[in-house]
Amino acid sequence: MTVPVDARKVGIAVSSIVRPALVLFSLLTVLTGVIYPVAVTGIANVAFAANANGSLVTQGGRVVGSALVGQGFDQPKYLWGRLSGTTPGYNAASSSGSNYGPMNPALLDAVKARAAALHAADPANTRPIPVDLATASGSGLDPHITPAAADYQIARVARARGIDEARVRAVVATCTEGRSLGFLGEPRVNVLAVNLALDALP
């Protein structure tokens, strides 16, 4: 740095900036680190209490999941969700994607294994597999699949449950959300909601 710096002047400056540095840091810490989050928590727990605490789904007073966090399924009677990069799958205390690069053999193995599992569970279904059903989500906790992925599984779930496909389809439809405001995001089906609803079918 070729800006001339007078050593003596800087000496004076140092002592004059220590107090503001420490005091302002403390005050800003109290403001942004304590008052601000406490205020947000306070307002949130009054205005949006359920949301603020994890959008929990309860059945008979028992927490059976969160409306926002997925759970793993691999039984034919359930709708399956995305692959999960966490260990074990859908570990909501340690979210993670698979981080497989596009040419990583492990990625192709995972896709291959999912495809094989889907075919094993429903050998009759020879339709191409919707891509979200064969890939891991970013969080490892994705609660959703695409309508295409749900549609792909409806026949299998109906057969495994011995019910009419239309009933499964109806359940899926009630658990399907369109794009927000008609164009934001993607249409999606909440897998846990569908499975809870299916289990609750009379």
Place this chain on the structure above:
Amino acid sequence: MTANATAQIVFYFAILLALTKPLGLFMANVYEGKRTFLSPVLGRVERLFYRAAGVKVDDEMTFAGYAGAMLLFNFVGFVVVYALQRFQATLPLNPQALAGATPDLAFNTAVSFATNTNWQSYGGESTMSYATQMLGLTVQNFVSCATGMACVIALIRGITRKSTPNLGSFWVDLTRSTLYVLVPLSLVVALLLVSQGVVQTFHGYTTSALLQPTVDGDGKPVVDQLLALGPAASQIAIKQLGTNGGGFFNSNSAHPFENPTPISNFVQLLSILMIPAALCYTFGKMVGDTRQGWAILATMTIILVPLVCACAYFEQQGNPGFAAHGVDQVASALQAGGNMEGKETRFGIANSALWAGATTAASNGSVNAMHDSFTPLGGLVPLFLIQTGEVVFGGAGSGLYGMIVYAIISVFIAGLMVGRTPEYLGKKIEAFEMKMASLVILIPASAVLLGTATALLVQAGKSTIFNPGTHGFSEALYAFSSAANNNGSAFGGLGANSPFWNTSLGIAMFMGRYPLAIAALAIGASLAKKKLVPAGAGTLPTHGPLFVGMLVGVVLIVGALTFIPALALGPIVEHLLLNS
């Protein structure tokens, strides 16, 4: 790209640009000490802060004073974050009884948050106590951002003033940034996020039953799901607004508790670029010609939009390797299609690409999809945006001062081409400014190139690279690009929580922040001392499309020329391999 993707991208930029003027004008008023609608409430708080700290609003600082105050304040922040992590086990607000962080991790995280990088070597929900998150990380999210904003305001003052050594008061700029801009905006954004389902609680993690029990890696049965919670919304709001990016949870804004809906996604996306965009207007307002600010914003937008579209395009193409397994990647009414590995269903391709662009254009670094799993060229977009030196929007404040430095370089070359020794906004650009400008480009570029080289030469670096082959090289390149340019996003497969990576990336983050901020302040101080040259017909206009085009070219060409060889050995060759 699908029609819906286009609509989402257009809508996003339309809203972003619509917010630019009101927020930019508000910030200009704040920094010039004018009355705003928040003054009746916050004026009193502001004065209280100054009285307690012994600061006088009119006590202006020279370059040395401003830079010294900035460094000292940041050092205090660094020490506090370091200490909080090391001792969190014995501190309150630690319901999960998390252990203290290792020294190298604590160093890395402290530098990371002080420098506004927010690189995460840690997993949020599994490493950091609520106390560390709130008192350490959240606070740094505010003040590191406010530091960047203060520095750019000082640089702008340097441009507007003449024949003075003074740049303003760091304390005042810092306090005003936090008090009037960041806290109020965060409050609004945090509540919007909670309304969408982002968690905000001081309770411990919650347990839920699993509908279908499973087994863990050791074959033991798992019947419950432990849901990580916490005061996330308040931190996420400032994480996005302050171009920080450090997630509350490990998977950042891909996590459904951190970013549950397309609306929360949109609010966060907007928050990422809002302040950097509005600062352009503030800049124009303060230099007395808003066209100058729009020109800078236009430059940023013109670079970002095509890159976002490119990213969306390549991600939508999907992974050719999947075809063999009967996977359908074509977009249809029922699915977004494309390369969904590492992406959330609710965001699909469009929002993942838009986010990847925005978060790396700004030095935000939060992610809503895993960049490591992008297609080679889809992943090249965020990597290259980082490598442009984080000046396309960039960090709050730091991006604009970086872009002003690029403008100075462009003006230098363009000025010569029209036969005048160069000037920008009435200030002559001379050897000293060029020296500082060269440093601003040189330092992060060298940190990226040398850092990556070192990592590839030593076993400690190579051994934690996750993906095999060419992609592994990209992981290392991305890590150092991200750190040295204070972005913070990652090709997340890299095992970065090791002494080698924590230390080397920590150094890269430091180099990418303070020398640059000091160089920017030095340019400001040098310009402040100069006379103001009035513009004439022979002066190169710096607000027209021609200059914007030139600036776009300089940013892209400097970035490209520096990194093409490295990119050729990473994403480019990977793309060719994947498609051959």
Place this chain on the structure above:
Amino acid sequence: MNSQIVTSATTNPNPQESRARATSKSRPLFDGPIVKTAILSSLRKLDPRHQIRNPVMFVVEVGSVFTTALFVQSLLGKGEAKPAFILGVSIWLWFTVVFANFAEAMAEGRGKAQADSLRKGRQDTPAKKLRGPTRDGGTVSIPSNDLRKGDVVLVEAGDQIPVDGEVVVGAASVDESAITGESAPVIRESGGDRSAVTGGTRVLSDWLVVRITANPGETFLDRMISMVEGAKRQKTPNEIALDILLAGLTIIFLLATATLLPYSVFSVEAVGKGLPVTITVLVALLVCLIPTTIGGLLSAIGIAGMDRMIQANVIAMSGRAVEAAGDVDVLLLDKTGTITLGNRQASAFLPASGVDPKTLADAAQLASLADETPEGRSVVVLAKEKYQIRERDLASLKATFVPFTAQTRMSGVDHDGREVRKGAADSIQAYVKAKGGAFPADVRAIVERVSKEGGTPLVVAEGATVLGVIQLKDIVKGGIKERFAEMRRMGIKTVMITGDNPLTAAAIAAEAGVDDYLAEATPEAKLALIREYQAGGRLVAMTGDGTNDAPALAQADVAVAMNTGTQAAKEAGNMVDLDSNPTKLIEVVEIGKQMLMTRGSLTTFSIANDIAKYFAIIPAAFATTYPVLDRLNVMRLTSPSSAILSAVIFNALIIIALIPLALRGVRYTPVGAGALLRRNLLVYGLGGIVVPFVGIKLIDVLLTLAHFV
């Protein structure tokens, strides 16, 4: 300010004419002997001590040494590549350095040639040193080199003026063609503004007593020679700033290429195929990427800028002055000689009421008889034309001439008790009032009318009676208005400086199309005006010749002193116009702009070139590890080694190809900054991207045909 008008009334060539002359004087770009010397000197310049001054080319030289060593190593059988390939790269790297040196040597050579012709005029001739400052002090003959400041010499017809000096006594016609190239002799005389003489010029008639004002080696000629030879050339501020940018880019490319080695080693490991990139290829890539084109030509551009000034017969005292010329925002132009023809002409006699026009004409003629200024002459001529008043001989009339002084601002004669005066209205008013007379209102009206019409009113009075007004008219030069419009488009403001009253000044300013004017200018007012513009951040250029111009010249950013001017003016200015043509300022500005533009354009060109070089070298460099990269070989170059060699050869040849452009400068057209940038970006930016693709491909085809690779 009559005195000023008189002295600046030079032998005005009109601007077009002087430009034409300037260009016709320029020597061909590649002059045989200059080229020969330049080739030798470009080899001498390989000395690393010289090369280190140019960091970009120093890197190339280090690279050349490195590859030469690698070649030797390969001869010993331990090479990283085929010896022929390494040799090829090495040779062309050496060429790159030599070519850059050649460019500099060429520019210097052209300057030297100019200096040599100047030097011819400076022989060590015996000088006649006087004992005292009078002619009859007696002389001693001593070698001119032994003369020191303060010595007084006698120079007689046929003698060469030994050293720069100031005429103390005498008047003589002097041939200054040795330095100006102008064959017409000029008058040099003691006192006033034509007292400076330059060493090396020759007295044709009469004699001069000259006080020496410079020690040997410090004379004007010496300084000119050292300037044009570039011996004392220092880097200009803008050159330094550009150097920093280029050094910054060089460091970036150094890092980008050096780190490719570990990247390549890792890639080989990761893919398990091929060999790491060779050092030779990395050096080749580095040299191709760093801005060698502008780095190699930068000093040549600077020297050539000074050279172009010299061709325009302007000697710049520093490169900085040339640079500043490009930046000028305000031109202060003396009205007379620059905007108008050197002299105003009497056009009418306008008598006061009740005065016979012939009486007025007669008095006017009488007052002007001894006035040798063109205006004075024109009064005599008009009196003869209109009233057939014959010219009288002042001496035989026994009249006393009262010369013009700055205090009285009048001139005239005292004859037979008659006191006839002519001068500016307010001076005459004061004069007649002092005599107890009154200044008639109708004369006042005439004065105002004449002024409004752009003329200069000279009031004639005899004793206390005002007789009337002589109307003098300025003749604005042809084409000057267009020239000023041009300047306006360039963003340069023109300000006319005149001693005229505001009304007159306004009328002429409007006719000539200048942006502003300073009327009734005094040296102080001029200085104040310059300071005012400078305080507003503007760069001011002016011309001047008189001693009273010196303060303003010293203050101005670009100050062109007329060679005919006083020593003081020449010392104060930072350029000297050998033609003493005030219009030259415009040309000076253009040359300054051209030099900056050439730098900027070649920098852009140099950087734009890199894109093609990447496409040539990157696929070739990693061909063994990633054969798939060949899809980036868009030029379809024959082989990796031909690709690399072609890029290196192109990189070297482009320097040679651009030498003429560096020496001649980028074409300048007076349009606004935006239009200029657009054109130069298109030509040198876009051109810089496209040309190497074509060039490299062409070289590759030739190399392949010649079976070199």
